[in-house]
Amino acid sequence: MKKITTLLLVVFCSLMFFPQAIAIGQTIAADVPREETLIIDQITRYSYPNNYNLWVATVPNHIRQTFMFDTLWYVDQLTGEWINSLAEDKPIYNEDCSQMTVKLREGIFWSDGIELTADDLVFTVEYLLKNAGMRWSAELGQYVEKVYKVDDYTVNFELKKPNPRFHYIFTVRFDGLYMMPKHYWENVADPITDNFYPPISLGAYVLKNADPSGYWTLYERREDWQRTSAGIATSKPGPEYIMSVFYNTSTAKAMAMERNELDLLMDLDTETFIEITNKNPSVRSWYKDFPWAFPDEIDQRSIGFNLEKYPYNLKNVRWALTLSLDIVELETNYMQGVARVNPIAQPATSYHMEHFHKPMLPWLEELEIEIGNGETFKPFDSNVPFEIAEWAREEGYDVPEEPDDIIQLWGVGWWKYAPEIAEKLLINEGFTKNEQGKWLLPNGEAWKMTIIAPPDEVDAYRQALWAADNWRKFGIDVQIESLEREPFNVRNTIGDFEITTQWSLGGAASAFIDKWPFIQSYHSIYYAPTGERATGAIMSNLIRVKSEELDSIIDQLEATPPDDPEVLELSTEYLKTWAENQFTITTTSFKKFITFNETYWTNFPTAENPYGQPLYWFTGGKFVFPYIEKK
Structure with a gap:
């Protein structure tokens, strides 16, 4: 059985910027089979690799939210589909939109075995309100008069003024207000400097190991993945392991994908993409032919x-x-x-x-x-x-x-x-x-x-x-x-x-x-x-x-x-x-140029099979990874 060790050795040898990661990769990956591991482009290096406090603006995110964090609602950026994630239904407003009620799903659990309840949602909002400087604190302070638990799975918000869009704060396009585990954060002395490490996951994966220099992260599927929003929404487990790797250059990424050491990458320049597809017939992007790339990410380029x-x-x-x-x-x-x-x-x-x-x-x-x-x-x-x-x-x-x-x-x-x-x-x-x-x-x-x-x-x-x-x-x-x-x-x-x-x-x-x-x-x-x-x-x-x-x-x-x-x-x-x-x-x-290598894995979303958004750092991660299948 081919192990991840071989992959890491080749990848890290090709990236002379971080040779120190080779030994670490060999140590942590000895029992991780390549054919069970989806390897993805990490997009960038984590300069604070052991800091998972995504409620602080200076802490890098990139793709971590896809695996271990969650909030109430998502919108698929390709199909426009509304996805009830931690909430069991859409937000409920009163007639003048001065109150919003949230019904939480039952049966969602943190990775340490504690169930997500209304206590977590109320705590999250109140905690951010009283800790100015944390993300979402200012927006919550502008609108929230009071938040309280109705029962174990129902929370009511009383707003300072009517706002039919208040739920947007908890609705993910790329990012949204993530739930905090009350049983962890209520014991934290300083929420700005705390690293939330090791992270308690609310997603389908947990942190297995990571490079201390921030160049790679290895996630393992939870044994109880069915008790997560992605597991409930898709009824599919997804890959057993997902490893994100930062390749310092497009050339390094291309070499890894050409050698079948990378399954999914974020973007490339056109010339490099064409070169890879000429060398490896298992590689493609959204379209099979010109103009190849996925054209509909919900952003625009700016100067x-x-x-x-x-x-x-x-x-x-x-x-x-x-x-x-x-x-x-x-x-x-x-x-x-x-x-x-x-x-x-x-x-x-x-x-x-x-x-x-x-x-x-x-x-x-x-x-x-x-x-x-x-x-x-x-x-x-x-x-x-x-x-x-x-x-x-x-x-x-x-x-x-x-x-x-x-x-x-x-x-x-x-x-x-x-x-x-x-x-x-x-x-x-x-x-x-x-x-x-x-x-x-x-x-x-x-x-x-x-x-x-x-x-x-x-x-x-x-x-x-x-x-x-x-x-x-x-x-x-x-x-x-x-x-x-x-x-x-x-x-x-x-x-x-x-x-x-x-x-x-x-x-x-x-x-x-x-x-x-x-x-x-x-x-x-x-x-x-x-x-x-x-x-x-x-x-x-x-x-x-x-x-x-x-x-x-x-x-x-x-x-x-x-x-x-x-x-x-x-x-x-x-x-x-x-x-x-x-x-x-x-x-x-x-x-x-979201690019797939179908040597080990298949059923990536494409123009011919557009079941969801292919951009894995958006909702295309949490709710698409479960559909990716071993070849």
């Missing part, structure tokens, strides 16, 4: 500014930077045509394009910006997807002829590449150029900027390279600072950046229309100045935007029931306001 730092606090400067970017070049030279262009701060998924992007196209085409001296300019270019289609034909790919099909593949359009207009905008703000064609700030100093970007997030890093190349060509001195994911996240959280390639800026989405849960943190009541940690229930105001226009729209959305038709109108108005001000430069949809 963000710290709006408190000059000159990015100036609207004209932000528009100038947008108009000096060539989006067709990004799509063709940097991304090989596998993503949709996206001009608005809303994910360009198939679902959302029907409700936002396509209906907004006439407005985008008529939008005008002032460039000075009474002159205006229409910045939108609806011909962009057709330019990309022509490139794809020249590359030999099968491209549809119908315009609607081309838009479906490459989006509704983007902003014009108009460096001459960008130049006018800067000159009108007092910028000048020196004899070498380099831009000078109004005070005469050279304009220098730094972009922070994480190399392990393939598209974010490529877009940083693209932006830097375009802006250098335009005459700006640009540097890229490459950061591992966790320092990248910390820098974003405290505003320690000028330009960032952090994704989902302006708010992401879920598989429904309502924008409010993803933009609420852009309300000025949540604003934190540079140097302080930005907080938020789902998204955080990393860019430090403060806008009365946004505040008004967010307030109106909050007061409107989520199923009211006005929600679509207000969400659209928010997107228009964001685009007009170019608070961020939204660039493309969020495709993922």
